[in-house]
Amino acid sequence: xxxxxxYSGIAVPLRRSSVDTDxxxxxxxxxxxxxxxxxxxxxxxxxxxxxxxxNKLEYAQxxxxxxGPDFGTGSSRExxxxxxxxxxxKAVFSSKFADIFLGNAGKQGLVTGxxxxxxxxAIWQLLETNPGLEAKVDLVAREVTVGDLxxxxxxxxxxxxxxxEGLDDIGLTLRDEQSITDFEARREPWRPKTLPAKGA
Amino acid sequence: MSQKPLTLxxxxxxxxxxxxxxDGAPDLLYIDLHLVHEVTSPQAFDGLRLAxxxxxxxxxxxxxxxxxxxxxxxxxxxxxxxxxTQIHALRDNAKEFGVRIHSLGDIEQGIVHVVGPQxxxxxxxxxxxxxxxxxxxxxxxxxxxxxxxxxxxxxVLATQTLPLKPFKTMAINVEGTLRPGVTSxxxxxxxxxxxxxxxxxxxxxxxxxxxIRALSMEARMTICNMSIEAGARAGMVAPxxxxxxxxxxxxxxxxxENWDAAVEYWKTxxxxxxxxxxxxxxxxxxxxxxxxxxxxxxxxxxxxxDSVPNPDTFDxxxxxxxxxxALEYMDLTAGTPMKSIKVDTVxxxxxTNSRIEDLRAAASVLxxxxxxxxxxxxxxxxxxRVRIEAEAEGLDQVFKEFGAEWRFAGCSMCLGMNPDxxxxxxxxxxxxxxxxxxxxxxxxxxxxxxxLVAAATAIRGTLSSPADLEG
Ligand code: SF4
Numbered sequence: 001x002x003x004x005x006x007y008s009g010i011a012v013p014l015r016r017s018s019v020d021t022d023x024x025x026x027x028x029x030x031x032x033x034x035x036x037x038x039x040x041x042x043x044x045x046x047x048x049x050x051x052x053x054x055n056k057l058e059y060a061q062x063x064x065x066x067x068g069p070d071f072g073t074g075s076s077r078e079x080x081x082x083x084x085x086x087x088x089x090k091a092v093f094s095s096k097f098a099d100i101f102l103g104n105a106g107k108q109g110l111v112t113g114x115x116x117x118x119x120x121x122a123i124w125q126l127l128e129t130n131p132g133l134e135a136k137v138d139l140v141a142r143e144v145t146v147g148d149l150x151x152x153x154x155x156x157x158x159x160x161x162x163x164x165e166g167l168d169d170i171g172l173t174l175r176d177e178q179s180i181t182d183f184e185a186r187r188e189p190w191r192p193k194t195l196p197a198k199g200a
Numbered sequence: 201m202s203q204k205p206l207t208l209x210x211x212x213x214x215x216x217x218x219x220x221x222x223d224g225a226p227d228l229l230y231i232d233l234h235l236v237h238e239v240t241s242p243q244a245f246d247g248l249r250l251a252x253x254x255x256x257x258x259x260x261x262x263x264x265x266x267x268x269x270x271x272x273x274x275x276x277x278x279x280x281x282x283x284x285t286q287i288h289a290l291r292d293n294a295k296e297f298g299v300r301i302h303s304l305g306d307i308e309q310g311i312v313h314v315v316g317p318q319x320x321x322x323x324x325x326x327x328x329x330x331x332x333x334x335x336x337x338x339x340x341x342x343x344x345x346x347x348x349x350x351x352x353x354x355x356v357l358a359t360q361t362l363p364l365k366p367f368k369t370m371a372i373n374v375e376g377t378l379r380p381g382v383t384s385x386x387x388x389x390x391x392x393x394x395x396x397x398x399x400x401x402x403x404x405x406x407x408x409x410x411x412i413r414a415l416s417m418e419a420r421m422t423i424c425n426m427s428i429e430a431g432a433r434a435g436m437v438a439p440x441x442x443x444x445x446x447x448x449x450x451x452x453x454x455x456x457e458n459w460d461a462a463v464e465y466w467k468t469x470x471x472x473x474x475x476x477x478x479x480x481x482x483x484x485x486x487x488x489x490x491x492x493x494x495x496x497x498x499x500x501x502x503x504x505x506d507s508v509p510n511p512d513t514f515d516x517x518x519x520x521x522x523x524x525x526a527l528e529y530m531d532l533t534a535g536t537p538m539k540s541i542k543v544d545t546v547x548x549x550x551x552t553n554s555r556i557e558d559l560r561a562a563a564s565v566l567x568x569x570x571x572x573x574x575x576x577x578x579x580x581x582x583x584x585r586v587r588i589e590a591e592a593e594g595l596d597q598v599f600k601e602f603g604a605e606w607r608f609a610g611c612s613m614c615l616g617m618n619p620d621x622x623x624x625x626x627x628x629x630x631x632x633x634x635x636x637x638x639x640x641x642x643x644x645x646x647x648x649x650x651x652l653v654a655a656a657t658a659i660r661g662t663l664s665s666p667a668d669l670e671g
Contacts, residue, residue, distance in 0.1 A: 031282035033242035078349035
C-alpha cells in the first residue's frame with residue numbers, strides 16, 4: 001500500500017445523502033473476479049444521466065469527493081471502494097460514513113474524512129460556483145483545503161497511522177502469529193469444525 | 201473477586217481476544233466460523249495466491265454458492281457468463297485451498313446464512329464472519345456475527361483473526377405478545393423505522409424481552425438478519441432452551457460430553473444483571489401491526505394500516521429530502537393508504553424469510569385461495585434442504601396450485617444478480633431485506649413485507665394482511 005501524506009486533486013460535489021453501496025456500484029458488477037478495473041462501474045446508474053456531476057467536463061477528472069451524510073451504507077461490498085479508487089478518487093468527505101465502508105476504505109488507502117454538514121454545504125456551494133477547483137487533502141495536519149476554505153476533518157487515529165505508514169493488514173497481524181497459535185491451543189473442543197463434512 | 205457486569209456481546213468479545221489492542225490499536229479477535237460465497241471471495245483468494253499464503257484453518261471455513269445461482273434449470277450450465285465465471289472461480293479456489301464447498305445441485309447448497317444454522321455450525325458464543333452484511337443473522341444464536349469486506353475475508357482466510365475496535369451496545373427491549381398475523385419481520389421493520397436506517401451505527405444490538413423470548417429460532421434469525429438495515433454491525437439474542445433445542449442433533453452440533461460442556465457455557469451467555477448498555481430502546485409488541493416500507497431504505501416503513509407519509513412532516517431536512525426522493529422513485533403520493541397500493545410481483549425468499557417456517561406461514565394463507573390475476577409470485581426456498589422439506593410437506597403443491605413459481609434455492613430476486621429481476625417500474629412486495637433503488641432490478645420498486653403480508657398481497661393484488669381476507 002502506498003503512503004498517503006498530502007494530496008491535491010479536483011474536488012467533486014455530490015449533493016446526495018444516504019449514498020448506499022448499491023448506488024456506488026450496482027450488484028451486477030460484483031460478478032467480476034478481479035481486484036481492479038472497476039472505474040466504469042462507479043455510480044453507473046447515475047452516470048447514464050447527462051446531468052450527473054461526473055458527466056460534467058469540469059468534474060470528470062475528479063479525485064476528491066464531497067458527499068452528503070450516510071455515505072457507503074448498505075451492502076458490505078468492498079467493490080464500492082475499488083470503484084472509487086479505480087475511477088481515481090483518493091479521498092471522500094462526508095458528515096457520516098457507514099462502518100463497513102470506513103473499514104474497507106482504510107484498507108485500500110482511500111481517505112475518509114468526517115466534516116460537518118455545514119462545512120459540506122459551504123464546500124458544495126464553493127464548488128458549484130467555481131467548478132474544477134482542487135482540494136488539498138493533508139492527512140498529516142488532518143485538514144482539507146478548497147479554494148480559500150480550510151476545514152479540519154476527523155479520521156480514526158489508527159487508520160490514519162496506517163495510511164501514513166502505508167501498512168498492510170495481514171502482515172501486521174502475522175507479527176502476532178505466536179499468540180494466535182497459543183489461542184488455538186486453548187479453544188474448547190465443542191466449537192464446530194466444518195471438516196470432516198457432516199450432512200443433515 | 202467482584203467482576204464488572206457484562207453484556208452478552210462483551211462476553212463473547214472477551215472470550216475471543218487473541219491480543220488486546222494498546223494505544224488505540226484494535227483488538228485482535230479469533231474467528232470461530234468463516235462462511236464464504238462466490239461474490240466477495242475471488243479477490244480474497246487472489247490476494248492469498250499473490251502473497252503465497254495458505255488458508256490457515258480450512259476446517260473453520262465453509263463455502264456455498266448462492267448470490268448468482270439460477271433458480272431454474274439448475275442442471276444446465278449457467279447461461280450468464282460472468283455468473284458462471286464467478287461460481288467456477290469459487291469452485292477452483294475451494295479445491296486449491298482445501299475449503300469445503302456446497303455447489304449448485306448439492307443437497308447442502310443454499311443461501312450462506314440459511315446453510316450455517318441448518319448444519320448446526322452456527323452456535324452460541326461463536327464469532328462468525330462472512331463477506332456479506334447479513335451475517336448478522338447468526339446472532340440469533342447468541343453468536344457475535346458480522347459482515348466483512350473482501351480484504352477482511354482475505355485476512356480471516358490467512359490468519360483466522362480480525363483486528364477490530366470494540367462496538368458500543370444497544371438493548372432493544374420488545375415486551376408483550378404479538379397479535380395473530382404479526383410476525384418477527386414486523387418487529388424488526390418497526391424497530392428500524394423507529395431508530396432509523398443508520399440508528400444502529402457502531403452498535404451491537406441485543407434483542408431482549410418477552411416478545412423475543414417467545415419467538416422460534418427462525419423468527420429470531422429474521423430479526424437479527426435485518427440488524428444491518430438499522431446500520432448495526434451485529435444483532436444478538438441470548439441463547440436459551442429454544443436455542444439448545446434447535447441445535448440438538450444437528451449434523452455439526454456437539455455430542456455427548458462436548459454437548460454438556462457447551463450447554464453449560466452457553467447458559468452463561470446472558471447479559472449480567474446491572475450491565476450497562478450504551479443505549480436502550482423499547483418497543484411494545486402488544487399493539488404492533490403488520491409493517492411495510494413505502495420508501496427506498498428499510499427505515500422508511502409504516503404500519504400497513506397507515507398511509508404513505510407526507511415528506512413535509514419530517515423535521516430533519518435530510519430525511520425530508522430522502523422521503524421526497526423516495527416517493528418520486530416509488531411513484532407514490534403522500535396520503536395514499538398503504539393497502540391501496542397495487543403490486544405486480546410477490547417475492548417470497550431471501551435469507552430474511554425463506555426458511556421452512558416462512559414457507560409454511562405463507563402456504564397456510566394461500567391454501568385454497570386464488571391468486572390475483574395480474575400477480576406474478578416467486579417462491580424461492582433458502583436452501584436445497586428447505587426445498588426438500590417443503591416438498592415432503594406438500595407446500596410446493598400449495599404454491600403451484602395457487603399459481604406461484606416454485607424455484608430452486610438461492611438469493612434470487614433479493615438482489616437480482618441472476619435472471620430473477622424486477623422490470624423497470626415494476627412494483628414488488630418482497631420478504632427480503634433491502635428496498636434500495638434498483639436493488640431487485642433496475643427501476644424496480646420494492647415494499648418490504650412479512651411472509652404473511654406477501655401471501656395476502658398475492659391474493660388481493662394490493663398490499664394486504666391475512667386479516668383483510670376474512671369474510
Ligand atoms: S438473500 Fe439477499 S441479503 Fe441474503 S445473502 Fe443473499 S443477497 Fe444477501
